[in-house]
Amino acid sequence: MQGQVFSELDKFIKPNDKLAVAASGGKDSTFLLDMVHRWSENKNLQPITAIIIDEGIRGYREFTLQFLKKFCESKEIPLHIVSFKDETGASLDEIIQKRDRRKLTETYGSCTMCGAFRRYLLNKTARGLGATKLLVGHNLDDEVQTLLMNLFVGNIGQVGRKGELAGIVESPDFVVRFKPLIWLPEKAIAVYALLNYPGIPGNECPYLRESLRHNMRKMVNNLELQWPGFKHRVMKTYVNKILPNLKKMKNGKLVKCEICREPSSQKICKVCELKQELELKL
């Protein structure tokens, strides 16, 4: 597994890259952080930094944050903690309560809102740190689930933005996201984490079960059971055949959000849209 990750890092990381790693204290990002740290030790690169977005999900995030702090201390990796509360005036729990009070539950899924804020804050923080690449720990299972979810809901624009280097447009405001783990199955990473990271929290996000992803995960795992190798075949076909053709067709562009001036595909970015709808701090 280490070999697989090192091979991806060798392929995509340039000598002048400054790397930030999106971490959460979960199994995938801890494994990623560990691998990147080991790989970079003998390279002439600027020191890596870790970024965690603290959504303030009670009964969940405080445990993984605690684990991550200890992990980073043990490896002497600087850790930047960015909180939803500081950015929006509310934790995700509070944002979800506001959403429900305004009867917008059908419009804004919990995971959709969380994802929008997290990506926004990760990009902004990574850019502020001068990072040239933001490494994220999405594994093979995550990517196959996401691909199929986007296809099922007709989100073709998103389908063209995945792969090892995510995103479709180069922009100084947007830190390229790199995913070195997309060829590794989730179970393999879980086994590695169980064996090598004692005390790693095994609790799951309480909002997980209300998501489409939860059902998609079960479906994809059952397909893998029926057709072993299914996940790898989907990913291989996507990266080698579908993605190159979609990237040729791309005509997306990034603009600056009219409110916050962060990169956005719309006039008003998703985060500002949510902040306005839910009366959060702008």
Added chain:
Amino acid sequence: MKVAVELEGKSRQVEFSGKTVKDLMEHLDLVLDEYIPILNGSVVTELELLSEGASVKFVRVWSGG
């Protein structure tokens, strides 16, 4: 054969026809990619052979990166 199984915090004796961890997982209706088998304290693959009286714990592959 009869083995001791620990799953989702509960322990019980399970009798099944089969030889491997995979056979046991099929008997318990567990999806391969969703559980990590631990046989007598060590992580094993689903191809591992079981013997009468073995003790198998299944740890769920938890979400959250």
